[in-house]
Each structure stands twice: as C-alpha cells, then as structure tokens.
Amino acid sequence: MAAGSVAGMIITLLKAIHIMALLLWTAGLLSLPLMLARHEEGEHQFRYARIRKFTHYSYTRLVTPAAVIAIAAGTPLIFLRGMFVPWLFAKLALVAMLVALHAFVGHIVLKMGEEAGEQQPPPAWPMMTGLCVLILGILILVLLKPPLDVQQLPDLLRAPVGRQLPLEEVPN
Ligand code: HEM
Known part of the structure; x- marks a missing residue:
C-alpha cells in the first residue's frame, strides 16, 4: 500500500476519533451544570446521592476521558495535516479556555460531594453560556x-521584545 494512502487512512481515523470524543466531551460538559443545578436545599439523602453519583461518574468516567481522547487525537492531526496556520492557534486558545471551564465544572462536582457543610451549586446559565460561546467559536x-x-496582532505577540523573565534566575 502506498505511504500516502496509509497517511490518509490514519488522518481519517484520527479525525473520526477526534470528532466522536469531542461530541461526548462537549455534550457532557453542557449536561453537567444542568445536572448539578438539580441539587436542592435540604434535599432527601437518596436524591442527593443519586445526583452526586451521576455527576461524579459522568465527570470522571466519561467527560474527562473524552476530553483527553479528543486532545490526544487532535494533536497528531496538527502535524499530519501540517496545520501551522493562525486560525488553528486561535482555536487552541479557545480550547485552552474550554479546558479551564472543564476544570471549573470538576471543581463544582467535587465541592458538592466532598466539602463539609451545606453546599449550593452556582446557577447553570453562566457556565452554559461560556461553554456555548467557546464551542461555537471553536466550530x-x-x-x-x-x-x-x-500582522494585526500587537508587536508583543509577533517578535521577541528582548526583556528578561519576571523571575529570579533558576538555581543550578
Ligand atoms: C487540543 C485540542 C484540539 C486540537 C489539537 C485539535 C486539532 C484539530 C486538527 C489539527 C484538526 C484537523 C483540521 C483539518 O483537517 O482541517 C481538527 C479537526 C476538527 N476539530 Fe479539533 N482540535 C482540538 C479540539 C477541538 C474541539 C474542542 C472541537 C470542538 C468543540 C474541535 C472540533 C473539530 C472539528 C469539528 C474538526 C473537523 C474539521 C474538518 O474536518 O473540517 N476540535 N482538530
């Protein structure tokens, strides 16, 4: 089989894995704030435990592994497709923000289950709005x-400015 067609097959396979994983990742991320918002003040232990298990297992067994797979399949695609283009770097900046929101959702899941005292989840709509804006921007x-x-970017981002790091020198 020609090397070109093998590379083509690998690209198609990685893209399919990337898209399947990111569908699961983004759908899961959008569902978690809604699930968390179903916690009510003074709710029955049974209901609390059910929501808690659902959010915990979705986050740890589904949404986070899907995020890792989406990123792991997307990264080699950059090199295989030779995509060193500005829109891809803009996309990666938005993906970094999506990862930060992913970590924030995880923090809420943990706080609801493992912090002492009465806990209330934040309202779902600010998280949902942030997620929708980022996902739409990436797409x-x-x-x-x-x-x-x-060329439209500030000089600071396009050329070395010859400044020192704002840190003490790293000890040898
Ligand atoms: C670190 C994370 C990611 C990396 C490194 C990455 C990288 C890539 C690369 C290199 C491609 C191939 C582009 C092409 O062949 O035209 C691609 C395709 C794609 N990515 Fe990502 N991606 C990441 C995350 C995401 C996320 C979070 C989304 C959506 C929310 C997304 C949506 C897509 C879609 C829909 C395609 C198919 C585009 C097409 O075939 O025209 N990616 N990705």
Missing part, C-alpha cells in the same frame, strides 16, 4: 478556517 474557526491576518 466556526475549524469549519470556516478564516484567513486570519497575524
């Missing part, structure tokens, strides 16, 4: 692949 970038102009 627009990856599907439209807009020709972003790096």
Whole structure:
C-alpha cells in the first residue's frame, strides 16, 4: 500500500476519533451544570446521592476521558495535516479556555460531594453560556478556517521584545 494512502487512512481515523470524543466531551460538559443545578436545599439523602453519583461518574468516567481522547487525537492531526496556520492557534486558545471551564465544572462536582457543610451549586446559565460561546467559536474557526491576518496582532505577540523573565534566575 502506498505511504500516502496509509497517511490518509490514519488522518481519517484520527479525525473520526477526534470528532466522536469531542461530541461526548462537549455534550457532557453542557449536561453537567444542568445536572448539578438539580441539587436542592435540604434535599432527601437518596436524591442527593443519586445526583452526586451521576455527576461524579459522568465527570470522571466519561467527560474527562473524552476530553483527553479528543486532545490526544487532535494533536497528531496538527502535524499530519501540517496545520501551522493562525486560525488553528486561535482555536487552541479557545480550547485552552474550554479546558479551564472543564476544570471549573470538576471543581463544582467535587465541592458538592466532598466539602463539609451545606453546599449550593452556582446557577447553570453562566457556565452554559461560556461553554456555548467557546464551542461555537471553536466550530466556526475549524469549519470556516478564516484567513486570519497575524500582522494585526500587537508587536508583543509577533517578535521577541528582548526583556528578561519576571523571575529570579533558576538555581543550578
Ligand atoms: C487540543 C485540542 C484540539 C486540537 C489539537 C485539535 C486539532 C484539530 C486538527 C489539527 C484538526 C484537523 C483540521 C483539518 O483537517 O482541517 C481538527 C479537526 C476538527 N476539530 Fe479539533 N482540535 C482540538 C479540539 C477541538 C474541539 C474542542 C472541537 C470542538 C468543540 C474541535 C472540533 C473539530 C472539528 C469539528 C474538526 C473537523 C474539521 C474538518 O474536518 O473540517 N476540535 N482538530
């Protein structure tokens, strides 16, 4: 089999894994704030335990592994497709924010289950809005692949400015 067609097959396979995993990741991330919001003040132990198990297992067994798989399949695609283009770096900046929101959702899941005292989840809509904006932004970038102009970026991001690190020298 020609090397080109093997590379093509690997790209197709990685893209399929990437898309399946990110569907699970984003759907799970959108569902978790809604599930968490179902906790009520003074709720019965049975109901609390059910929501707690659901959110904990979804986060640890489904949503986080899906995020790791989506990123693990997406990263080699950058090199196999030679995609060193501005829209991809903009997409990665949005993905970094999505990962930060993912960690925040995990923090709420943990807080609801393992912190002492009465806990109330934050309202779902700010998290849902942030997630929707980021996911939509990523999809627009990856599907439209807009020709972003790096010349528009501030000099600080385009050329070395010759400053020192704002840290003490690392000891040897
Ligand atoms: C670190 C995380 C990620 C990396 C490194 C990454 C990288 C990539 C690369 C290199 C491609 C191939 C682009 C092409 O062949 O045209 C791709 C495709 C794609 N990515 Fe990602 N991606 C990441 C996360 C995400 C996320 C979070 C989403 C959506 C929420 C997403 C949505 C897509 C879609 C829909 C495609 C298919 C685009 C097409 O075939 O036209 N990616 N990704």
